[in-house]
Amino acid sequence: xxxxxxxxxxxxxxxxxxxxxxxxxxxxxxxxxxxxxxxxxxxxxxxxxxxxxxxxxxxxxxxxxxxxxxxxxxxxxxxxxxxxxxxxxxxxxxxxxxxxxxxxxxxxxxxxxxxxxxxxxxxxxxxxxxxxxxxxxxxxxxxxxxxxxxxxxxxxxxxxxxxxxxxxxxxxxxxxxxxxxxxxxxxxxxxxxxxxxxxxxxxxxxxxxxxxxxxxxxxxxxxxxxxxxxxxxxxxxxxxxxxxxxxxxxxxxxxxxxxxxxxxxxxxxxxxxxxxxxxxxxxxxxxxxxxxxxxxxxxxxxxxxxxxxxxxxxxxxxxxxxxxxxxxxxxxxxxxxxxxxxxxxxxxxxxxxxxxxxxxxxxxxxxxxxxxxxxxxxxxxxxxxxxxxxxxxxxxxxxxxxxxxx
Amino acid sequence: xxxxxxxxxxxxxxxxxxxxxxxxxxxxxxxxxxxxxxxxxxxxxxxxxxxxxxxxxxxxxxxxxxxxxxxxxxxxxxxxxxxxxxxxxxxxxxxxxxxxxxxxxxxxxxxxxxxxxxxxxxxxxxxxxxxxxxxxxxxxxxxxxxxxxxxxxxxxxxxxxxxxxxxxxxxxxxxxxx
Numbered sequence: 294x295x296x297x298x299x300x301x302x303x304x305x306x307x308x309x310x311x312x313x314x315x316x317x318x319x320x321x322x323x324x325x326x327x328x329x330x331x332x333x334x335x336x337x338x339x340x341x342x343x344x345x346x347x348x349x350x351x352x353x354x355x356x357x358x359x360x361x362x363x364x365x366x367x368x369x370x371x372x373x374x375x376x377x378x379x380x381x382x383x384x385x386x387x388x389x390x391x392x393x394x395x396x397x398x399x400x401x402x403x404x405x406x407x408x409x410x411x412x413x414x415x416x417x418x419x420x421x422x423x424x425x426x427x428x429x430x431x432x433x434x435x436x437x438x439x440x441x442x443x444x445x446x447x448x449x450x451x452x453x454x455x456x457x458x459x460x461x462x463x464x465x466x467x468x469x470x471x472x473x474x475x476x477x478x479x480x481x482x483x484x485x486x487x488x489x490x491x492x493x494x495x496x497x498x499x500x501x502x503x504x505x506x507x508x509x510x511x512x513x514x515x516x517x518x519x520x521x522x523x524x525x526x527x528x529x530x531x532x533x534x535x536x537x538x539x540x541x542x543x544x545x546x547x548x549x550x551x552x553x554x555x556x557x558x559x560x561x562x563x564x565x566x567x568x569x570x571x572x573x574x575x576x577x578x579x580x581x582x583x584x585x586x587x588x589x590x591x592x593x594x595x596x597x598x599x600x601x602x603x604x605x606x607x608x609x610x611x612x613x614x615x616x617x618x619x620x621x622x623x624x625x626x627x628x629x630x631x632x633x634x635x636x637x638x639x640x641x642x643x644x645x646x647x648x649x650x651x652x653x654x655x656x657x658x659x660x661x662x663x664x665x666x667x668x669x670x671x672x673x674x675x676x677x678x679x680x681x682x683x684x685x686x687x688x689x690x691x692x693x694x695x696x697x698x699x
Numbered sequence: 700x701x702x703x704x705x706x707x708x709x710x711x712x713x714x715x716x717x718x719x720x721x722x723x724x725x726x727x728x729x730x731x732x733x734x735x736x737x738x739x740x741x742x743x744x745x746x747x748x749x750x751x752x753x754x755x756x757x758x759x760x761x762x763x764x765x766x767x768x769x770x771x772x773x774x775x776x777x778x779x780x781x782x783x784x785x786x787x788x789x790x791x792x793x794x795x796x797x798x799x800x801x802x803x804x805x806x807x808x809x810x811x812x813x814x815x816x817x818x819x820x821x822x823x824x825x826x827x828x829x830x831x832x833x834x835x836x837x838x839x840x841x842x843x844x845x846x847x848x849x850x851x852x853x854x855x856x857x858x859x860x861x862x863x864x865x866x867x868x869x870x871x872x873x874x875x876x877x
Contacts, residue, residue: 446820450841453819468735472744474769482738569764569771571820575841589842594817594858650842 320506325524326531327512329693333407334510335538336400342539343393344498348491350386351435358438360484362477365440366565384554390432391557392546394580397425401608406632408620409511415612417504422608424497431490432580434483441562442572448475448483450575454588457598474568514692515621516685523689574649582646583639587665589650590658600662607669614669616677624683628676635668749877751869754808762825764813767876771813771821772864773837774874777848781835782806785849795860799849802863810874811850812864815839817857822846837861 299305299314308314357376359368372379401421404410410418437448452469456462471478509518518524525531549556557579561572577585584601591597607614622629641661648654686692750767754774757763763774777785785799786806803809815822822837822844823829832838832845834853839845844855851860866876 450818450820453817456819468739470740471738472740472769473748476744476769478738478741478744568769569766569821571841573840575820589856592856594856597856 320527321532322526322528324506324527325509325518325521326527327510327518327689328523328525328530329512329514329689330510330531330534331513332534332538333399333403333513335535335542336396336403338535339396339538339542340393340400341498342542343389343396344491344494347386347389347393348495350382350389351488351491353382354386355488358484360438360481362440362480362566365438365480369439381550384550388546388549388554388557390435391578391580392542392549393428394432396542397428398580401425402636404511405635406622407511407513408515408615408617408622410612411615411618411620412612413508414504414511417501417508418612419609420497420501420504422605424494424501425608426605427490427494427497429581431487431494432578434487434490436562436578437480437483438487439562440480440566442564442566443559443562443575445475445566445568446571446575447577448479451577452479454598454601457595459595476568511620512689513621513623514686514689515619515624516689519688519690576647579643579647582644583642584646586642586646586658587662589646590655590662600666604665607666611669611673615673616675617680617682618677619682619685624685625676625680626683627680628673631668631672631676635665638664638668749875752874752876753872754874755872759807764825765876767812767864771825772876773809773811773813773825773850773861775809775811775848777807777809779807781848784835785847785851788847788849788851794852795858797849797851797860799851802849802851802860804866804868808874809848809850810863810866810876811861813837813861815841815844815857816852816859816861817842817844817855822861 299308304314354372357368357372357379359365369383372383374380376382404418404421433447433451437444452466452475455469456466458465467473469479470476471482509524512518559576559578564572576582584604587604588597588601591600617625617628619625622632638661641657642665645654645658645661650658748768750765750772752763752765752774754763754776757774757776759776759778761776763776764771765774766772782799788799790796790798800806802811813821813825817839818841820839820841822839824831824837824846830838830840832854834845834847836846836848836850836853839855839857842856844857845853846857846861847853849860850863852858864876866874869875
């Protein structure tokens with residue numbers, strides 16, 4: 294690796310002491326990237342952009358917000374009505390959470406389809422799952438801050454999950470609350486952690502990127518690059534492609550922020566929190582619904598909680614559950630169908646999480662929950678053994694230049 | 700590290716390194732303890748942990764809600780037939796077996812914390828117009844747990860009966876909860 298031979302003496306002086314320009318050139322400019330990445334590879338950079346947008350709007354919102362049980366709701370309404378551009382900044386932050394999850398979920402399913410979690414990218418994948426968990430914790434605590442009815446009862450239900458732990462559960466819940474119910478101490482600590490965790494996410498994202506740049510991106514063919522003819526430099530090719538994707542994404546995002554800002558939210562959260570009255574129908578935000586459906590489909594409290602966390606835990610060990618050495622589903626005729634079935638199952642779980650858990654909905658919830666785990670614990674390990682993959686192309690270059698038909 | 704062991708035995712230096720690290724670890728853990736402990740209920744929160752209530756105005760069949768430690772407490776002035784029904788339940792058929800007698804101080808007054816033992820929602824049943832579920836007690840709208848007239852879990856995902864708070868009758872109709 295050589296430093297860019299800059300004409301500027303100051304740049305050369307700095308780079309000799311702190312090789313920041315060399316680093317940027319190496320990782321963002323000449324960084325060799327597979328030449329065949331499709332648009333599903335845009336979602337990683339979109340997630341990065343969303344993280345930046347959330348931190349920027351969040352820091353400004355924190356300057357106006359008051360983390361106190363009697364003042365929080367009104368301070369959010371003040372942001373909406375009196376603070377300059379407050380309505381827009383809050384709507385960006387509120388819808389931003391949803392869009393952060395949309396792009397992250399697409400990013401994850403991209404990885405599932407093209408086998409991006411397989412050797413040598415297992416740690417890259419696991420760091421991604423850590424980021425997902427941190428995002429969930431951050432989003433949950435952020436949702437509590439406006440101190441509306443859904444904030445309060447969402448916080449009550451989710452913190453009560455920990456009471457399922459045998460023996461020490463009740464003590465843990467009291468400790469989490471800082472009292473005997475969700476109250477001002479709970480709100481205060483959630484605000485503190487909601488401010489902290491995004492920066493922890495930034496740290497794990499850096500590790501995620503270090504792991505990514507160690508072996509480079511996977512690609513739609515799922516085969517390793519064999520030489521320079523299979524790669525193109527990151528800049529200008531993928532900087533331009535990512536920028537185009539960001540443009541399209543922001544159009545959709547802005548459509549929600551400006552024309553349907555409350556479409557993804559629950560109107561009950563515009564009612565101030567009331568500790569003595571539970572709303573008729575408690576539902577979490579849409580991005581938690583599949584997990585909520587799993588929780589509710591199990592009649593036993595502890596098992597329900599374990600399965601809900603287990604739904605994430607199986608992702609951690611997925612690189613070792615998948616016995617197939619072929620990465621991309623393009624060459625896995627059977628896995629391809631099970632992938633779509635899993636996606637349909639997750640969407641079904643999301644729908645069922647929104648329905649009252651009674652009658653047919655409860656039965657369907659149980660079936661969908663069972664299938665989710667059957668997919669990861671039985672189908673994926675077995676497929677690698679019984680499936681006969683299609684022949685892989687000899688190289689990325691040969692495949693994309695049409696020398697081989699795929 | 701070849702020079703730190705002799706004939707495969709731990710050296711004095713290994714011992715010092717290990718004990719120094721161990722003491723350092725204990726010190727770090729001790730320093731973290733106040734930070735963790737500070738998140739437990741503070742003294743002013745603990746000071747609010749009793750509630751006094753006069754139930755003289757609660758008629759037979761009426762239910763009253765009071766607040767104790769931020770939670771609702773359900774006080775049910777049960778009619779004699781409800782008491783009898785609650786006492787006659789075969790407790791071996793219950794998910795959390797408890798006799799009605801062990802859950803009350805005076806049979807006509809049932810006093811329970813109005814928090815579903817599943818995930819902490821407030822069950823319905825305090826208002827006359829509320830759904831009370833199949834067992835005539837309380838019904839939790841969140842995940843469908845049903846409690847009987849003794850506040851015992853009968854159906855649904857909740858694992859335990861509604862909690863009976865510590866309380867005492869300080870007069871005929873005066874109750875001190877907490």
